[in-house]
Amino acid sequence: MPAPTDIGSDAVSVRANGAAVRAHELTKVYGTGTAAVRALDQVSVAFDRGRLTAVMGPSGSGKSTLLHCLAGLERADSGTVHVGDTDLTGLDERRRTRLRRERIGFVFQSFNLLPTLTAAENIMLPLAIAKATPDRAWVDAVIEAVGIGDRLGHRPAELSGGQQQRVAAARALAGRPTVVFADEPTGNLDSRSGADLLGFLRRSVDELGQTIVMVTHDPVAAGWADEAVFLADGRVVDRLSHLSAERVLDRMKTLGG
Numbered sequence: 001m002p003a004p005t006d007i008g009s010d011a012v013s014v015r016a017n018g019a020a021v022r023a024h025e026l027t028k029v030y031g032t033g034t035a036a037v038r039a040l041d042q043v044s045v046a047f048d049r050g051r052l053t054a055v056m057g058p059s060g061s062g063k064s065t066l067l068h069c070l071a072g073l074e075r076a077d078s079g080t081v082h083v084g085d086t087d088l089t090g091l092d093e094r095r096r097t098r099l100r101r102e103r104i105g106f107v108f109q110s111f112n113l114l115p116t117l118t119a120a121e122n123i124m125l126p127l128a129i130a131k132a133t134p135d136r137a138w139v140d141a142v143i144e145a146v147g148i149g150d151r152l153g154h155r156p157a158e159l160s161g162g163q164q165q166r167v168a169a170a171r172a173l174a175g176r177p178t179v180v181f182a183d184e185p186t187g188n189l190d191s192r193s194g195a196d197l198l199g200f201l202r203r204s205v206d207e208l209g210q211t212i213v214m215v216t217h218d219p220v221a222a223g224w225a226d227e228a229v230f231l232a233d234g235r236v237v238d239r240l241s242h243l244s245a246e247r248v249l250d251r252m253k254t255l256g257g
Contacts, residue, residue, distance in 0.1 A: 018048045018049055019046035019047060019048060019049065019082070020047055020048065020049045020083070020084065020178050020179040020211040021046070021047050021070050021081070021082065021083050021084075021178070021179045021211075021213065022045065022046035022047065022081070022082050023043055023044060023045055023046075023066070023069070023070060023079060023080070023081050023082075024044050024079055024080045024081075024082075025042045025043070025044055025078065025079040025080075026040050026042070026043040026044070026066070026069055026076045026078075026079035026080070026081065027040055027041060027042055027043075027076060027077050027078045027079055028040040028062075028065055028069060028074070028076045028077055028234075029077055038233075038234050039062045039065040039234050040062050040065055040066060040069065040076065040079075040234045041062075041233070041234035041235050042079070042235075043062070043066060043079070043231075043234070043235065043236055044079075044236070045066075045229060045236050047179070047211065047213050048211070049211050050205060050209050050210070050211055051205060051211060051212075051226040051227065052201060052202060052205045052212045052214065052224065052225045052226050053212070053213050053214065053225055053226060053227050053228070053229060054214050054215075054216055054221065054222035054224075054225040054227070054228040054229070054243075054248075055067065055213060055214065055215045055216070055228070055229050055231065056215075056216060056217065056222055056228050056229070056230050056231070056248065056252060057230055057231035057232055057237075057252075057255060058232060058252075058255050058256045059217075061231040061232050061233065061234070061255070062231045062233075062234040062235075063215045063231055064183060064215055065234075066215075066231065067181050067183055067213065067215050069081060070083075070181065070213065071100065071104055071106070071181045072088050072091075072096045072099060072100050072104070073100075075089070076089065083099060083103055083104065083178055083179065084103070084178050086099060086103075101126060101129065101130045102130060102132070102175065102177075103177050103178040103179070104177050104178065104179060104180075104181065105126075105171075105172030105173055105174075105175065105177040105179070105180035105181070106172055106180070106181055106182075106183075107165070107168050107169050107172045107180060107181070107182040107183070107185045108168070108182075108183050108184075108185070109183060109184040109185065109187040109188050110188065111156070111161075111164045111165055111167075111168045111188070112168065113156040113164055113167060113168060113171075114156075115155060115156050115157060116155070117155065117156075118152065118153050118154060118155055119148060119151050119152045119153070119154055119155075119156075119159065119163075119167045120152040120153065122156070122167055122168075122171055123139070123142075123143070123152075123167060123170045123171045123174050124139070124171075124174060125171065126171060126174065126175055127174060127175055130175070132175065134174065134175075135176060138174075138176055139174050141208060142170050142173045142174055142204070142208065143170055145200060145203050145204060145207065145208065146166045146167075146169055146170045146200050147166065147196075147200070148163060148166050148167055148170060151163055151167075160193070161188055161189055161190075161193060162189055162190070162192070162193025162194075162196055162197065165185065165186075165188070165189060165193070165197050166196070166197060166200060169182075169185070169197060169200055169201065169204075173204055173208070173210060177210075178211065179211045179212070179213060180204075180210060180211065180212045180213070181212075181213050181214075181215075182201065182212060182213070182214040182215070183214075183215045184215060184216055184217070185197060185201070185214065185216075185221075186198065186216070186218060186221050194218075194220075194221065198221055198224040199224075201214070201224065202224050205226075219245040219246075219248040219249040219252060220245045222243060222245070222248045223243050223244050223245040223248060225243055226241065226243075227239060227240060227241040227243065228240050228243055228248055228251075230251060230252075230255060232255045232256075237255070238251060
């Protein structure tokens, strides 16, 4: 099996001008001394506006750590992260929290819906917390795109897993964020529900102009993306476009994933 080759930050094509989010020489280390693990090793990468990008790599390659640092959920040890023109790494915790609330959407594997709220209330919750006035036309377009309009009055326990994840996706997009981060969004779904969700994420890019960065281990899920960024040992080692599940799987095999 060939070893992955680090293609370096220059070859990764950091397109700052058209980027919704970008990192420069991002490093994150867990632990100290002989127990230290370098989860990210001077990663420089950018994610263009209006595109769906899959982030892939073997277990322990740094995928989720990269997403968490890009989203401001974790602080890197060195390097910078920009969301649009804002340097996230230069913000204190209060301003980081405000930026996450106003400009970043999240879709997680575990849905994270509040059980006492209806689907409609869950979708609107981030806007309510931010005391922001919703763009009703935009929210209606998101709800129509996700296909959950007939279930808005139902609570999570009354929805299937696929329906709950579509509510979570609509919630992520309701505030029209700069970027949506999706961490293994199909991980708890059957193949049909997963395909429905991926179709929605694809439409949200093509029809609504959203930007989505999706961490996934699934070549089929990655096949819905415009491009895939591959990590190994905390470094970006490849970037592919014109994706198919077969092409992604072939590349993953060379990385041991």
